[in-house]
Amino acid sequence: xxxxxxxxxxxxxNAWKLGVVGFFxxxxxxxxTAAITLLTMGLPWWLPESYTLKGTMEINYSSxxxxxxxxxxxxxxxxxxxxxxxxxxxxxxKYYLHQLSHDIRDKQTDLHEKLSQKEKYSIGKLxxxxxxxxxxxxxxxxxxxxxxxxxxxxxVAIRLARYEKKDKKIYYRTYARSKGLxxxxxxxxxxxxxxxxxxxxxxxxxxxxxxxxxxNLKEAQKNGTYYFTKNDVKFPDDIKTxxxxxxxxxxxxxxxxxxxxxxxxRESGVFKPIHVDSMAFSADxxxxxxxxxxxxxxxxxxxxxxxxxxxxxx
Amino acid sequence: xxxxxxxFFLEPNDIGMQKHSxxxxxxxxxxxxxxxxxxxxEFAILISTVxxxxxxxxxxxxxxxxxxx
Numbered sequence: 001x002x003x004x005x006x007x008x009x010x011x012x013x014n015a016w017k018l019g020v021v022g023f024f025x026x027x028x029x030x031x032x033t034a035a036i037t038l039l040t041m042g043l044p045w046w047l048p049e050s051y052t053l054k055g056t057m058e059i060n061y062s063s064x065x066x067x068x069x070x071x072x073x074x075x076x077x078x079x080x081x082x083x084x085x086x087x088x089x090x091x092x093x094k095y096y097l098h099q100l101s102h103d104i105r106d107k108q109t110d111l112h113e114k115l116s117q118k119e120k121y122s123i124g125k126l127x128x129x130x131x132x133x134x135x136x137x138x139x140x141x142x143x144x145x146x147x148x149x150x151x152x153x154x155x156v157a158i159r160l161a162r163y164e165k166k167d168k169k170i171y172y173r174t175y176a177r178s179k180g181l182x183x184x185x186x187x188x189x190x191x192x193x194x195x196x197x198x199x200x201x202x203x204x205x206x207x208x209x210x211x212x213x214x215x216n217l218k219e220a221q222k223n224g225t226y227y228f229t230k231n232d233v234k235f236p237d238d239i240k241t242x243x244x245x246x247x248x249x250x251x252x253x254x255x256x257x258x259x260x261x262x263x264x265x266r267e268s269g270v271f272k273p274i275h276v277d278s279m280a281f282s283a284d285x286x287x288x289x290x291x292x293x294x295x296x297x298x299x300x301x302x303x304x305x306x307x308x309x310x311x312x313x314x
Numbered sequence: 315x316x317x318x319x320x321x322f323f324l325e326p327n328d329i330g331m332q333k334h335s336x337x338x339x340x341x342x343x344x345x346x347x348x349x350x351x352x353x354x355x356e357f358a359i360l361i362s363t364v365x366x367x368x369x370x371x372x373x374x375x376x377x378x379x380x381x382x383x
Contacts, residue, residue: 008334124370163358196345224340253353
């Protein structure tokens with residue numbers, strides 16, 4: 001069965017039931033397979049009912065045992081190699097998960113430290129600090145997904161909401177990209193409007209837990225589920241498939257969609273429903289990191305103007 | 315044949331994982347003026363102000379080159 005060009009999915013806990021593998025590990029599948037095996041056990045009609053061996057046959061016992069042991073030990077060795085690979089991969093994915101939360105915590109601690117020092121903090125410094133935070137987050141998420149999916153072409157991009165004074169509208173602009181995407185993308189980067197395409201769709205998804213999985217970008221463009229940007233046209237090999245999740249967090253007075261998280265691949269058929277929860281987790285953590293960093297700065301400004309101990313900020 | 319296939323091999327829609335179909339996604343992506351979100355506007359103004367200002371050097375303390383705390 002062909003996958004649709006785009007899927008809007010939420011909650012991947014039951015994704016193990018999907019597809020051919022899902023059939024064989026569901027109880028229904030296990031019972032059907034067992035029943036078919038039992039029913040067809042006596043069916044190979046081409047086999048004769050009995051064999052009669054004439055003459056004598058000498059079997060070298062030690063050779064048979066040697067072959068058997070080589071076969072069994074070979075299987076064990078291969079399974080140990082498989083287990084070794086799985087264990088290293090599993091621990092590495094956890095390492096990058098920790099690295100992700102660790103870097104966010106460190107960056108926020110740094111912000112607290114900088115704002116409580118006597119030196120004046122500035123918008124330019126906040127720009128640099130947020131840039132570093134976003135780049136670290138995107139690199140860690142990319143490393144985590146590269147190991148999780150076993151695809152070295154995975155990349156991450158983060159868009160944040162910005163206000164355009166000219167037309168008084170909100171757009172989403174890319175502020176961070178992990179390494180691997182064409183470096184020229186920054187030059188041609190295009191803001192996307194909040195009133196159509198992915199932002200409008202995810203904003204109106206009131207529960208805000210859905211993740212979009214694009215299996216075929218060209219097909220999605222044809223059926224109106226994706227709008228190409230200049231970079232999509234200029235670098236068609238950069239992104240073949242991708243997942244997009246909303247960054248929902250505190251925007252000052254309420255929870256809003258403050259940005260978008262993209263996880264992309266140069267390969268097709270990479271992203272599956274089993275990755276939905278990992279994607280949602282990464283998006284929520286990123287959203288909280290950005291929103292909380294800005295709230296820290298705002299709170300310190302408030303405290304400062306109220307005569308608190310904090311140094312003069314922004 | 316597709317019905318027989320669906321009996322055995324489930325798709326996201328069969329387990330309640332799919333929220334919107336391809337057609338619904340397309341219809342919800344067309345241009346529409348959304349309700350004004352003053353809070354988001356405030357956030358967006360802050361982001362534009364911060365990122366439009368040239369970045370100035372700060373003590374770069376990346377978690378990647380920091381020891382564990």
